[in-house]
Amino acid sequence: xxxxxxYTIEDVPQIGTRYFGIVDQGTNIVEVRPTSLCPLNCSxxxxxxxxxxxxxxxxxxxxxxxxxxxxxxxxxxxxxGVEVHIDGMGEPAVYPRLVDLVQEIKEIGGVSVVxxxxxxxxxxxxxxxxxxxxxxxxxxxxxxxxxxxxxxELANAGYYDPGRAMALAEHAVRxxxxxxxxxxxxxxxxxxxxxxxxxxxxxxxxLGKRWPPVLIQKYVPHKRGRNPKGVKAVGWTSFWKKIKEWxxxxxxxxxxxxxxxxxxxxxxxxxxxxxVGKKVKVRIIGRGIFRGEHLAVPVKLAGDPLTDRALTVVxxxxxxPPGAEALVKIIEDxxxxxxxxxxxxxx
Ligand code: SF4
Numbered sequence: 001x002x003x004x005x006x007y008t009i010e011d012v013p014q015i016g017t018r019y020f021g022i023v024d025q026g027t028n029i030v031e032v033r034p035t036s037l038c039p040l041n042c043s044x045x046x047x048x049x050x051x052x053x054x055x056x057x058x059x060x061x062x063x064x065x066x067x068x069x070x071x072x073x074x075x076x077x078x079x080x081g082v083e084v085h086i087d088g089m090g091e092p093a094v095y096p097r098l099v100d101l102v103q104e105i106k107e108i109g110g111v112s113v114v115x116x117x118x119x120x121x122x123x124x125x126x127x128x129x130x131x132x133x134x135x136x137x138x139x140x141x142x143x144x145x146x147x148x149x150x151x152x153e154l155a156n157a158g159y160y161d162p163g164r165a166m167a168l169a170e171h172a173v174r175x176x177x178x179x180x181x182x183x184x185x186x187x188x189x190x191x192x193x194x195x196x197x198x199x200x201x202x203x204x205x206x207l208g209k210r211w212p213p214v215l216i217q218k219y220v221p222h223k224r225g226r227n228p229k230g231v232k233a234v235g236w237t238s239f240w241k242k243i244k245e246w247x248x249x250x251x252x253x254x255x256x257x258x259x260x261x262x263x264x265x266x267x268x269x270x271x272x273x274x275x276v277g278k279k280v281k282v283r284i285i286g287r288g289i290f291r292g293e294h295l296a297v298p299v300k301l302a303g304d305p306l307t308d309r310a311l312t313v314v315x316x317x318x319x320x321p322p323g324a325e326a327l328v329k330i331i332e333d334x335x336x337x338x339x340x341x342x343x344x345x346x347x
Pocket of ligand 1: 038039040041046047048049050090119142
């Protein structure tokens with residue numbers, strides 16, 4: 001099967017791939033992805049992260065300076081009042097320069113909120129305090145079960161400790177300026193009994209100082225994700241019916257659809273220099289995250305982080321060597337995530 005490659009990304013455009021960098025969906029919330037590494041193997045992971053996933057053949061870590069420099073241009077383009085949300089195809093808490101990254105993001109003019117999605121358990125109290133001092137405003141805690149045995153089973157990792165994550169979240173809300181919201185994924189038939197326990201814990205622990213304390217996520221099967229047997233995805237009507245049931249039973253607001261508590265505003269999306277159907281000559285940098293995928297960069301770059309793009313080149317069954325050049329055709333361009341197929345390969 002071969003070993004997984006781990007790439008450190010520096011001189012590669014930070015927009016264009018879902019593996020790392022910056023993802024914009026045309027709002028004032030900009031997602032930043034510093035790494036695709038994750039120590040867990042959650043059975044329902046939408047991005048199939050973790051060390052046990054056989055479909056992954058590469059992971060990525062971005063050099064902080066490259067990411068921050070590109071982000072400065074994006075925030076300027078977006079105007080003021082930007083929330084930068086640190087997330088990605090992995091666990092951001094394992095990023096080695098996380099505290100520095102948060103601090104430098106917070107120092108960018110026009111950034112009003114810095115938030116991060118995390119399972120927290122790899123951090124400690126001191127690191128939580130450092131993140132708060134660096135300017136992290138909110139942690140979105142991923143927690144799907146408080147029962148340790150079930151949590152470990154769902155994470156497919158005996159070393160995962162939900163109690164540790166909860167203790168760190170409590171430390172954050174009680175001893176720092178940061179807020180924490182908990183965002184469990186409801187897996188129908190699997191963790192139904194855990195959701196009320198998570199809600200009660202969140203309220204008792206004082207989560208939701210500035211934002212909602214709990215945001216329950218719907219389990220949505222993804223083509224590239226892990227979709228556990230025995231979990232039936234419900235439709236949106238059934239999902240909101242269940243949320244309303246929990247709201248009534250627990251006496252707490254869980255449906256925030258009307259309030260816009262995160263202040264999401266529509267903003268101009270980033271320019272789209274490469275669109276479906278366009279052909280471009282690229283250089284292969286190395287593997288992409290999933291087998292058959294490669295990371296590539298156009299041979300000609302403008303040197304402008306707002307318009308330069310990285311691309312994912314799919315070539316199933318054939319690994320393209322780093323340095324090879326290819327003429328590729330863009331087949332997907334949603335939100336500037338560019339997927340391309342090779343037409344001619346120059347080895
Ligand atoms: S759901 Fe999150 S913590 Fe779990 S494997 Fe995926 S990225 Fe890692």
